[in-house]
Amino acid sequence: xxxxxxPAAAPASLSLSPRDWGLLVALSIxxxxxxxxxxxxxxxxxPLTLVALRVAIxxxxxxxxxxxxxxxxxxxxxxxxxxxxxxxxNNVIPFSLLFWAQQTLPAGxxxxxxxxxxxxxxxxxxxxxxxxxxxxxxVAGIGLGFAGVVLMLGTGxxxxxxxxxxxxxxxxxxxxxxxxxxxLARRLADAPPVFLATGQFTGATLVIVxxxxxxxxxxxxxxxxLPAIGAVLALALASSAFGYLLYFAIIRSAGATNAxxxxxxxxxxxxxxxxxxxxxxxxxxxxxxMVLIIAGIALAQGRxxxxxxxxxxxx
Numbered sequence: 001x002x003x004x005x006x007p008a009a010a011p012a013s014l015s016l017s018p019r020d021w022g023l024l025v026a027l028s029i030x031x032x033x034x035x036x037x038x039x040x041x042x043x044x045x046x047p048l049t050l051v052a053l054r055v056a057i058x059x060x061x062x063x064x065x066x067x068x069x070x071x072x073x074x075x076x077x078x079x080x081x082x083x084x085x086x087x088x089x090n091n092v093i094p095f096s097l098l099f100w101a102q103q104t105l106p107a108g109x110x111x112x113x114x115x116x117x118x119x120x121x122x123x124x125x126x127x128x129x130x131x132x133x134x135x136x137x138x139v140a141g142i143g144l145g146f147a148g149v150v151l152m153l154g155t156g157x158x159x160x161x162x163x164x165x166x167x168x169x170x171x172x173x174x175x176x177x178x179x180x181x182x183x184l185a186r187r188l189a190d191a192p193p194v195f196l197a198t199g200q201f202t203g204a205t206l207v208i209v210x211x212x213x214x215x216x217x218x219x220x221x222x223x224x225x226l227p228a229i230g231a232v233l234a235l236a237l238a239s240s241a242f243g244y245l246l247y248f249a250i251i252r253s254a255g256a257t258n259a260x261x262x263x264x265x266x267x268x269x270x271x272x273x274x275x276x277x278x279x280x281x282x283x284x285x286x287x288x289x290m291v292l293i294i295a296g297i298a299l300a301q302g303r304x305x306x307x308x309x310x311x312x313x314x315x
Contacts, residue, residue: 016261020254027246027262032269034239035107035114038099039278040231044224047099050232052205052212055091057236059201065245066198074199082188083196087203090181094174096208101167101174106280111270112152112290113171118263118297119145120179128183141300148292155285193248201240260301264294 016024041050063073074080102110119142125132153168188196212218224232250259267290274280297303 016254016258020250020258023246023250023253024259024262025265027243027250028265028269030239030243030246031262032111032266033273034235034243035098035102035111035270036273036277037231037235037239038102039107039274041224041228041235042099042102044222044228045232046212046216046218046221047096047103048208048212049216049218049221050099050235051092051095052208053232054095054236054240055087055201055204055208057233058240059198059205061237061241062194062198062201062244065194065241069194071192071195074195074202077195077199079188079191080199080203082184083191083199084203084206086181086184086188086196087200087205088207089177089184090200091204092208093177094181095204097170097174097177101170103167104164105167105171106282107274107278108267108271108280108282109152109168109286110171111267112286112293113149113168114175114178115263115267115290115293115297116145116149116172117175117178117182118260119293119300120176121182122300124179124183137302138300141296141298143296144299145293145296148289148296151285151292152289155283193251194245197241197244197248263297267294 038050045053066073074083077083098110098114122132122138122142126134126138149172153165185196191199247259247262250262271280271282271290
């Protein structure tokens with residue numbers, strides 16, 4: 001999952017209070033949990049049907065929130081065509097790729113590859129926008145992040161796991177799609193955050209539901225078990241609808257830059273849940289790749305420099 005709020009949504013200089021840190025950890029559990037819930041649900045629900053259920057239920061829940069706040073439906077708004085496109089590239093494409101990949105990949109590994117989203121976003125922003133220039137630190141950070149990707153992909157190639165490799169590439173495709181959606185979301189900075197999330201889920205629903213009906217014919221499938229149904233509801237209501245509301249609350253109180261710290265926590269949460277409850281085990285190369293990717297993001301965003309300066313001031 002990626003963020004869709006504009007960096008201008010709140011001042012970046014705000015600091016994180018103990019409450020904000022608590023919300024950030026809770027959000028990392030919800031978004032890291034999305035890989036865990038998907039792994040449970042995908043065993044019984046086909047990928048496209050799972051995407052349809054996730055976005056439709058989340059969109060309905062957020063629409064209720066909008067109505068309770070006295071707002072109208074995004075469908076009648078002039079910005080809905082853009083929100084519709086956002087739903088395709090921020091929900092339909094990445095969710096479909098990730099769920100397909102998680103049929104063979106561990107939840108934690110899918111989350112690590114998904115953590116490359118900021119790397120792709122920085123590359124696309126540098127190439128496609130005029131106000132986001134390349135700097136030595138950014139280039140070095142992007143290179144470090146991609147080195148982590150190569151490390152993980154190379155392990156699969158060396159082992160001859162072609163199917164595994166295709167699933168990993170699908171996760172990278174999802175991250176790339178998230179990167180494009182982040183650029184589109186910048187053009188919708190004037191939209192209220194909850195309105196933005198509701199609009200994208202509504203647009204995604206209009207695309208994926210007919211597609212799932214045609215491809216999966218869900219009425220012919222066996223009724224999912226209670227754990228699978230619970231995982232679908234948790235994926236839609238907790239990880240998607242409530243997760244976005246929580247993320248927007250952090251932006252309001254601590255700023256978009258601080259809210260993006262969740263990127264560093266999500267893979268670790270997914271790995272922990274997969275290890276504890278799904279008996280998943282990742283290899284050393286996977287952990288090494290995660291370290292390089294997270295370090296690359298931190299370097300490109302200037303966080304490593306800030307941490308180093310803070311450490312020097314304390315010594």
